[in-house]
Amino acid sequence: SQKIEQNSEALNIQEGKTATLTCNYTNYSPAYLQWYRQDPGRGPVFLLLIRENEKEKRKERLKVTFDTTLKQSLFHITASQPADSATYLCALLSNFGNEKLTFGTGTRLTIIP
Amino acid sequence: NAGVTQTPKFRVLKTGQSMTLLCAQDMNHEYMYWYRQDPGMGLRLIHYSVGEGTTAKGEVPDGYNVSRLKKQNFLLGLESAAPSQTSVYFCASRRQGKRSNQPQHFGDGTRLSIL
Numbered sequence: 545s546q547k548i549e550q551n552s553e554a555l556n557i558q559e560g561k562t563a564t565l566t567c568n569y570t571n572y573s574p575a576y577l578q579w580y581r582q583d584p585g586r587g588p589v590f591l592l593l594i595r596e597n598e599k600e601k602r603k604e605r606l607k608v609t610f611d612t613t614l615k616q617s618l619f620h621i622t623a624s625q626p627a628d629s630a631t632y633l634c635a636l637l638s639n640f641g642n643e644k645l646t647f648g649t650g651t652r653l654t655i656i657p
Numbered sequence: 658n659a660g661v662t663q664t665p666k667f668r669v670l671k672t673g674q675s676m677t678l679l680c681a682q683d684m685n686h687e688y689m690y691w692y693r694q695d696p697g698m699g700l701r702l703i704h705y706s707v708g709e710g711t712t713a714k715g716e717v718p719d720g721y722n723v724s725r726l727k728k729q730n731f732l733l734g735l736e737s738a739a740p741s742q743t744s745v746y747f748c749a750s751r752r753q754g755k756r757s758n759q760p761q762h763f764g765d766g767t768r769l770s771i772l
Contacts, residue, residue, distance in 0.1 A: 548699075575758075578760060585766075587661070587747050587763030587764050593758065595758070633699070644690075644705065644715065646702075647699045647700040649698065
């Protein structure tokens with residue numbers, strides 16, 4: 545069966561360091577992978593999208609990589625700040641026909657001042 | 658620009674009661690979705706709609722019904738609430754785009770407790 549795993553439920557990082565979150569998937573051939581941020585009591589907010597033929601995407605302090613051989617995406621936040629503390633979700637669209645996203649369970653990131 | 662608005666924000670129901678959750682979007686999006694989010698389970702798709710007057714089942718549709726009579730509104734109904742439907746419900750919308758390369762825009766959720 546198709547499965548998405550975000551390896552860490554929770555991750556604590558010292559302020560100023562780079563936070564790296566992992567999203568692994570099995571039995572998918574995703575066309576796109578998206579990353580969202582979710583704050584407590586709020587809905588997810590879209591951050592970045594990366595296509596299957598792209599290796600890397602950047603947006604300000606955010607960087608996403610997509611390795612279809614390893615079936616893995618890495619999400620990096622450089623020069624992390626306490627305001628980056630949130631839960632981060634990855635989501636996949638399979639290129640086998642349907643238009644629905646499947647979400648991982650998320651990684652709760654805490655940036656320690 | 659309000660984006661996606663969900664009503665109500667909180668609700669407590671007794672087992673067997675019915676209710677309707679309302680989602681409204683002002684972005685003229687074609688696609689709309691209802692998810693539930695439970696601890697350790699992530700977001701799971703209940704029903705979705707690709708346009709006015711159309712709906713389709715998602716991953717966990719049992720016990721729910723939906724309607725999309727107007728493009729901007731997507732209603733989620735619980736016919737006979739059960740404790741297993743205690744959850745946080747999120748609505749999302751997105752523009753029509755090839756192969757879903759459009760991001761989803763989410764509301765802030767409805768927290769529903771069934772006693």
